[in-house]
Amino acid sequence: MEKPISPAVIRRMPRYYRYLGELMNQGVERISSKSLSEKMHVTASQIRQDLNNFGGFGQQGYGYNVKYLHEEIGKILGLDREHAIIVIGVGNLGQAVANYRNFKGLGFNMVGFFDINPNLKGKKIGGVPIMMMNELEDFIKSNKVDICALTLPKDVAGPTAEKVISLGIKAIWNFALVDLEAPEGVIVENVHLSDSLMQLSYKVSKLD
Amino acid sequence: MEKPISPAVIRRMPRYYRYLGELMNQGVERISSKSLSEKMHVTASQIRQDLNNFGGFGQQGYGYNVKYLHEEIGKILGLDREHAIIVIGVGNLGQAVANYRNFKGLGFNMVGFFDINPNLKGKKIGGVPIMMMNELEDFIKSNKVDICALTLPKDVAGPTAEKVISLGIKAIWNFALVDLEAPEGVIVENVHLSDSLMQLSYKVSKLD
């Protein structure tokens, strides 16, 4: 295995991917680290350092081929394959995640939704059925599921996480307001909306 | 004005706040940096350094009073006052933000929702009306609005941000998939869900 890449670098990769996608759409064929750095408000040095963690994608005197670099970063981020996602908790946030447009084009496919509310049973979101929690185990065992999004209240997030981990899920996208403890070999990515809002609040209160 | 605090520290503050809130609920009266560090999986040294950016909240030989520290961090994060929020874009994500339970208790109040879909006109979420975009200007001028959440497609996010900024909004909580450029004195906090999902995808693909 390669040497581990620092979290700071990994955080920046999706942003590079996004900007390169834009450039591609605009028909830009090549770009130098310098002009990309101006667009993104980072240093050219940082861009070159970041990319060289993964390989030499550029060419001296030329810069980077936009399409090629976009594709390579896609591969680095694992976007060159399909990811099957289930969403547990079909409240407002769960529905938002379920419907989020941008995911499909990146290879993330919603394959099942789960809730405890019997009124939701059998309903569909984008053609994908909402199932009850007692169907979860069977579903995971008989379908390939790569990622489990948890959009449910914090007091049930922990037990639910344990359950899906015991069923073999290796990746949890957690929206519940707890830091889930994951065993070795399981990845948890947290999205804490209120943390983000508090950071905003902090910065606002510094303005005066 | 005090010296600026590093972003890394600010990112950690909401997490401290969360853990201290939990401890408070559990009736814990005091805690040392050491035992808090074990719960949070960080170093005790980092906790003390972080806190001392803002002041000395502890006591030698005793540790920190949980309730007091929780309150002080709340003040640092600006949670000691009310924040009026409007949400522009009442799609799935907008509704999720509009309904998010945890906000109210932290002093964040939803005061208005805006969309372009005429079918939504006059409907309410949690007693707060959904208005049309042509009502936005009047609303902002005649009501105190602290934060504007943008939960809309990326191609309209930029112009909408410019508009609310021109109307005096100083804080934007942006969920659209673009990095908004904000003038001096305006804060933009981005929540890029797909960036987060890509980071998860990256980590998953490293597992094998």
Place this chain on the structure above:
DNA sequence: TAGATTGTTAATCGATTAACAATC
């Protein structure tokens, strides 16, 4: 070829950790 720009090494800067004197 000459000019441009990378890949990479070296220098700087900042953040984290360790250590310990101050003190409750």
Place this chain on the structure above:
DNA sequence: TAGATTGTTAATCGATTAACAATC
């Protein structure tokens, strides 16, 4: 008082920036 634990200084570590030789 003696023990515990902070606040803070010093040491280490890592990340960012600068510089430049390699090379397209």
